[in-house]
Amino acid sequence: MVVRTELLSRSFLLKARNWSLNAPRRGLPSLCVFDLTGATESALIGLDSTYRLKDFFWVDEARLIFRFGMFERLQTQSGMQEFEAWRAVSYDVNSGESTVLMNDTRGMVDTSNIVSLLPQDEGKVLIMGWIYDSGATSGTIMPTKSNKGWMPRTFAVNLKNGKTRKAETFPKHTDQVVFDQYGREVARLRRDINLGTSTVYRGRDEIYFEDDVNVRNLRLIALEESVGDLIVWIDRGENRGLNYMSLRDGSMSPVMIGDKRAGAAATIIDPYTGTLVGVEYGGEWDEQVFLVPELDAAQSAIEAAMPGKHVTITSWTADRKKVSVALAEAGRPADYFVYDSAAGTMGSIGSAGSHLVNRPVGNVVSISYEARDGRTIQGFVTLPPGKTSDNGPFPLVVLPHGGPVAHDTAEFDWWSGAYAEAGYAVLRPNYRGSTGSTSEHRFAGYGEYGGKMVDDVIDGAAWAIAQGIAKPDGYCIAGGSYGGYSALMVAARDSGQVKCAISVNGVTDPILRLSEYTPDSNAYNHYELMLGSGRFSDDASRAAIMPVRQAGAMSAPILIMHGREDTRVPFRQFTRMREATGNRPNFTFVEMEGEDHFLQSTYARSDVLNRTRTFLEAHHPVQ
Template sequence: MGAIWRAVRNAYPGLVIRLESWSEDLNNVVIHTTGGGDSGTYHLIDLEAGSAQVIGYAYPDLNADLVGEMRAIRYAAGDGMEIPGYLTLPPGVTEPRDLPLVVLPHGGPAARDTMGFDWWAQGLASRGYAVLQPNFRGSAGLGDEHLEAGYGEWGLKMQTDLSDGVRYLAAEGIIDPQRVCIVGASYGGYAALAGPTLDPGVYRCAVSVAGVSDLRTMVQWSAAQAGRRDSPVVRYWNRFMGAERLGDRSLDDRSPAFRAAEADAPILLLHGWDDTVVPYDQSRIMAEALERAGRPYELVRLDGEDHWLSREATRQRMLNETVRFLETHNPPR
């Protein structure tokens, strides 16, 4: 198997490769490649014959010229911690200067972004935006030290890791710091809400998809769903949020809904009505807080949709709504 994998990697240099299937005698394997203008291609490899053929495409209508370049980057956070991430450029751009930027933090937060085609990042890049996907502290897959550095840092260093990335790209001349928005889902949705409320002066607009807005209420809901106050889910939330106990009111200061009056940018809220991970109420609570504070916002309810936007039509609607909002408040050209 090691020999097979080395042979495959040597045949597709520079691409992200995933082993999909193989024959019992290991003479034939199916792989998936992405990267470098490849939006996702399936190959059947005959190792005995030393041949390969393309057997399908993940996105057959996306030619290479429609896929933006994705670059691995690293930058220093304000406290010196190194933050790895990825920068996706608009298609055809090879020497980026003064581009508008969308910061796209991942969910989890104990997850991570990886090199390879990302339909959300590429969708935004196709409209003329550079897209930053930082693996901020608290991200998984980068070692225990990087993960545990995120404990208790919701709305604090996990948030400034994002804006530190904006400042890095601005210092490099790659982006225009006056034309930056933030977009995200789940934890990334929280980060999108926290941008204008907890880390002001960075973003022109924010789009939150299924984001958490009231941390204390979110943990209490999770405890009720689990039927116990000390469930693994509750311990997970408390560890990352920095709560000492269920109902810890210190979380209110890091809850965008409690800081809505400080929002310095318009906010778009999108949320699946049938979300069982982050309830729709989290977006409703934020909308009501923004309404009371007289801050600009839009709320879009995605009927019949779950936390992951599993339906193709909903994903397309989310992208269309997001692009419309971005182009209104941060036009790319």
């Protein structure tokens, strides 16, 4: 079995008899279904090249649902717009037949948001989307846009023929709805950005209210049926982190793990029951803590049997007797297994990167350094295979992560791994604003999108040179999304040291990007918070954080690549930069036809690596 690391990404699901995984087919994500008993042959479900597999889950022993995205241009009330449309497909394992769900609807951007498997209504699922009420005709389903005039609506959908039946419409300004496993409303969150208020309702009864809200400080996670309360996320004040919210009066109590608060953790929800079964903490490795005895025991047994390996449980059967698990070491692709607790056995499935099994990989080292204002920045340096810092200095590539609300870990990373294999030291800093550390470190990024977050990256390169890890004659910088933006800004601000810069799907005009969000939307408010609300009232302040206005300060060779079907950072960011630079010879622009923001195909990632490694060798050679 050959499974490329960048395509697997923990996408592995178990049922009692079958299991499935995300694997490449002609370089594109596809779905493989295997019979654990060996009674039937495996099935490969290939997707058209225009479809991008997102995720998948089992409905029952014979039916699988997978979701995919596709690039579309649609006529809207605001004119022609580009979207990534989301669709869901029901696949019958026995017959091999597949059906697109909600196939009797038109003009809907997202028809994949399944909120209940409706166990009381066999053969149907409940899908929720957002309908725009313009006061005239019905609009389109489009989550994550402005909640002004948008109303969630649920549809009962037949899994065999994909046909829909409208179930319920919720009031305007409804931001979230929590359902029980039978598709019944438990609670809903009404958020009015204009008034700055958030209200939680149980039926018609208001159980919680807060004002002075300009970002999503409150999120409803799930119903915890064992205690009869909601699990919610609070992002401010003394209750920050995971909490139970009483459905009776809205009072809060912290989610506890033993005698400690769960705090700022991600939730692990059981896909069969919708209940909380564990939490995950970010850090050098993302660590799981399970709250149910079956999964906690499985984790302990696997860790005892495989010392020195980082254990991540990726899925389990409904009875939790079998689990799929990823075992990893720093910088090396994970190996996947099925653990059977009843039999006490663990069988190998394969490697997430079989092409690297017998090849040396880069040496990933956790590091920290002090930024110019004294803040401690944690990160990772990946050194060439078999090398340590004592073998330095090496030519340096700085690779800031995207997001920016994200973080790098010690796990295998295809981009830094490829550069390290070529002989470079690669620095991946978790600059302020990153997750995976404290809330204070994340909040320190607010207002510093084009400021101290960029300075942290420059300071990391200076640290690597001072430590003797990097050669003192300069460095190159590369990144994707926000990391691409950071690469361009560093090229402008540290032009005396930057020998070349690479931006892939990067933001080039953050002010334009802000204007593309609806002003009363959650996305707008969060992006404005990251940029710095009220800080850019004059032209000079705006120009200082805009690569399109800083191109003249970039003297090093610059390579800019962008997916033509990128909807996260729209392609117009690429064209704006190309227009701003004119015919300047140090800029090279590459359009990636048919590719999206996340470069999901093997072709896209191979193209990025081949072009950028050639670019690095030309302007920052290893020898």
